[in-house]
Amino acid sequence: xxxxxxxxxxxxxxxxxxxxxxxxxxxxxxxxxVLSDGMVLQRERPIxxxxxxxxxxNVVVTFKKKKYTAVADENGKWLVTLPxxxxxxxxxxxxxxxxxxxxxIGDVWLCSGQSNMExxxxxxxxxxxxxxxxYENSMVRYVKTPYGNDLHGPKEDISQMNWTALxxxxxxxxxxxPYFFAIEMYNETKVPVGIINSSWGGSSIEAWMSEDALQAFxxxxxxxxxxxxxxxxxxxxxxxxxMSRFWNLxxxxxxxxxxxxxxxxxxxxxxxxxxxxxMFSYQLGSKDGYPVSGSHWFRxxxxxxxxxxxxxxxxxxxxMVNADSVYxxxxxxxxxxxxxxxxxxxxxxxxxKAGENLVTVRLINSGGRPSFVKGKPYCMAIDGDxxxxxEQWKYRLGCEMPxxxxxxxFQNIPTGMYNSMISPLRNLTFKGALWYQGESNAGRPGExxxxxxxxxxxxxxxxxxxxxxxxxxxxxNFMQTHQQPVESGWAGMREAQRQVTLKLPNTSxxxxxxxxxxxxxxxxxxxxLARRVALQVKKQVYGHKDIVHSGPLCTAAAIEEGKxxxxxxxxxxxxxxxxxxxxxxxxxxxxRFKWAEATIEGNKVVVWSEGITQPVKVRYAWDDNPQxxxxxxxxxxxxxxxxxxxxx
Numbered sequence: 001x002x003x004x005x006x007x008x009x010x011x012x013x014x015x016x017x018x019x020x021x022x023x024x025x026x027x028x029x030x031x032x033x034v035l036s037d038g039m040v041l042q043r044e045r046p047i048x049x050x051x052x053x054x055x056x057x058n059v060v061v062t063f064k065k066k067k068y069t070a071v072a073d074e075n076g077k078w079l080v081t082l083p084x085x086x087x088x089x090x091x092x093x094x095x096x097x098x099x100x101x102x103x104x105i106g107d108v109w110l111c112s113g114q115s116n117m118e119x120x121x122x123x124x125x126x127x128x129x130x131x132x133x134x135y136e137n138s139m140v141r142y143v144k145t146p147y148g149n150d151l152h153g154p155k156e157d158i159s160q161m162n163w164t165a166l167x168x169x170x171x172x173x174x175x176x177x178p179y180f181f182a183i184e185m186y187n188e189t190k191v192p193v194g195i196i197n198s199s200w201g202g203s204s205i206e207a208w209m210s211e212d213a214l215q216a217f218x219x220x221x222x223x224x225x226x227x228x229x230x231x232x233x234x235x236x237x238x239x240x241x242x243m244s245r246f247w248n249l250x251x252x253x254x255x256x257x258x259x260x261x262x263x264x265x266x267x268x269x270x271x272x273x274x275x276x277x278x279m280f281s282y283q284l285g286s287k288d289g290y291p292v293s294g295s296h297w298f299r300x301x302x303x304x305x306x307x308x309x310x311x312x313x314x315x316x317x318x319x320m321v322n323a324d325s326v327y328x329x330x331x332x333x334x335x336x337x338x339x340x341x342x343x344x345x346x347x348x349x350x351x352x353k354a355g356e357n358l359v360t361v362r363l364i365n366s367g368g369r370p371s372f373v374k375g376k377p378y379c380m381a382i383d384g385d386x387x388x389x390x391e392q393w394k395y396r397l398g399c400e401m402p403x404x405x406x407x408x409x410f411q412n413i414p415t416g417m418y419n420s421m422i423s424p425l426r427n428l429t430f431k432g433a434l435w436y437q438g439e440s441n442a443g444r445p446g447e448x449x450x451x452x453x454x455x456x457x458x459x460x461x462x463x464x465x466x467x468x469x470x471x472x473x474x475x476x477n478f479m480q481t482h483q484q485p486v487e488s489g490w491a492g493m494r495e496a497q498r499q500v501t502l503k504l505p506n507t508s509x510x511x512x513x514x515x516x517x518x519x520x521x522x523x524x525x526x527x528x529l530a531r532r533v534a535l536q537v538k539k540q541v542y543g544h545k546d547i548v549h550s551g552p553l554c555t556a557a558a559i560e561e562g563k564x565x566x567x568x569x570x571x572x573x574x575x576x577x578x579x580x581x582x583x584x585x586x587x588x589x590x591x592r593f594k595w596a597e598a599t600i601e602g603n604k605v606v607v608w609s610e611g612i613t614q615p616v617k618v619r620y621a622w623d624d625n626p627q628x629x630x631x632x633x634x635x636x637x638x639x640x641x642x643x644x645x646x647x648x
């Protein structure tokens with residue numbers, strides 16, 4: 001054979017082989033990302049294993065030395081169902097040529113909602129830093145669902161999900177509530193615990209609902225339809241990004257403090273002509289009585305002894321509205337881009353000096369009122385010593401700007417998160433689900449009961465588990481306390497959550513009315529909240545009949561001789577005596593609520609109010625932050641806020 005023909009033949013053969021390899025590669029089975037190394041599968045329930053392949057391809061699943069077969073359908077989808085198994089592991093799973101390692105069988109929990117379900121262990125380090133820095137347990141596995149908000153319809157898979165075993169190196173990235181809950185569950189069962197956290201800060205409940213669930217809420221589907229365009233979404237995201245960049249560029253160019261011959265963060269600056277302000281003044285950062293958007297500069301000196309200045313320090317600056325850049329003695333030490341995270345900045349000893357040390361804050365506000373959050377720590381911590389900052393600062397406006405214009409919050413658009421972050425999980429089986437959401441809907445409490453009910457029913461249907469237990473985190477106390485009875489969006493939300501648990505089977509309310517912080521929408525004590533969820537789980541899921549799982553749950557309000565007699569669910573009604581019971585209000589036929597007197601008589605509460613002879617409604621702890629409400633049982637668990645009509 002001629003040399004040229006041989007070369008041509010070899011080239012053709014290589015092309016054919018490459019095509020064959022390509023076809024074979026494409027024919028490989030593919031598992032969804034959640035079925036990956038380190039995963040936990042639900043014990044004592046049939047286990048679904050699913051994925052894709054070429055249409056008609058034979059699929060062989062091998063697990064615990066047993067084989068299960070399927071054939072990919074015309075769309076390339078396949079599914080096998082393994083029998084229920086006891087807890088154990090680690091195991092390997094093979095699907096044709098794909099191997100999944102380090103699989104455990106135990107109890108799997110779905111955690112969902114908004115930022116309080118996402119808040120990381122790192123954010124609660126002030127309260128629980130020591131224990132989270134050392135705890136390790138390979139039987140606890142965690143995975144966070146990547147963000148997604150596709151509006152076109154339910155997705156089949158999620159881009160990437162990486163299961164991790166709990167150890168100090170990864171613990172800081174875990175969400176705090178699921179972290180402490182998982183530990184509680186492991187201590188209870190001694191079997192592997194899997195947590196799938198599918199949550200997104202700032203999200204509305206409508207975004208977690210499927211199109212099916214929203215059929216009774218056509219307005220929400222019409223809202224989805226408005227934004228259901230990839231082109232529009234891309235344009236809005238691009239426009240929002242451009243707007244933010246242009247706003248910040250204009251701010252930078254106009255900020256005198258950054259361009260003056262002596263920068264405003266430098267110790268050499270003469271600030272004797274700066275205004276002196278109180279950091280917590282309502283008029284802070286105002287002009288002609290109105291809050292100013294832009295950059296605001298604050299300076300103060302704090303004294304340090306020589307032995308203090310020789311050590312590394314931590315500068316704590318509470319929380320600020322909205323973003324900040326901070327300097328110590330002219331050296332940049334940290335920045336935060338939005339209001340909620342605590343400002344905790346490391347200051348090396350090389351930056352400090354004996355005597356006066358200059359702290360400078362450049363506070364950026366793009367709308368609303370610039371402020372320092374009251375009640376947070378503002379200090380320099382040095383090896384156990386704490387040097388508090390003064391409330392008084394030198395102040396000057398750096399650059400006045402028009403308010404920034406917000407873009408579209410696509411995490412609030414109906415169906416988006418369900419499609420991308422819940423639907424791909426629908427073949428999994430869960431022991432139960434934890435739901436912590438409502439802050440974004442607090443302005444519309446009247447519709448929340450119906451929305452939450454529809455969502456829970458739909459999820460149960462989609463997961464093919466009509467009895468799937470749901471544990472609902474009731475919104476905690478937050479914001480200011482009112483001196484007189486008021487209408488409250490947060491109280492209305494708590495009541496809507498309570499009503500759902502009264503009307504839907506296998507739903508439980510986790511009360512947190514004493515675990516909030518008036519000045520922080522993200523309270524730190526997620527460990528106690530997890531303990532309270534665990535109490536509910538032990539009672540409702542694991543069958544501990546004698547456990548006190550909840551604070552007093554009001555079940556009836558009857559009237560006797562002008563007084564209201566409140567009854568509570570058996571097992572929660574061993575009431576804690578108090579010198580003065582507070583937090584109750586009554587309304588007569590005019591519908592106006594007035595504070596009421598209350599007293600404990602046995603396992604009941606008697607409520608009355610002078611001047612209201614015909615009460616028609618009773619409320620307890622009905623406020624954004626009902627700090628004085630003090631009804632508990634002897635287990636130390638608080639009563640749920642409630643509103644009830646009076647039966648006659």
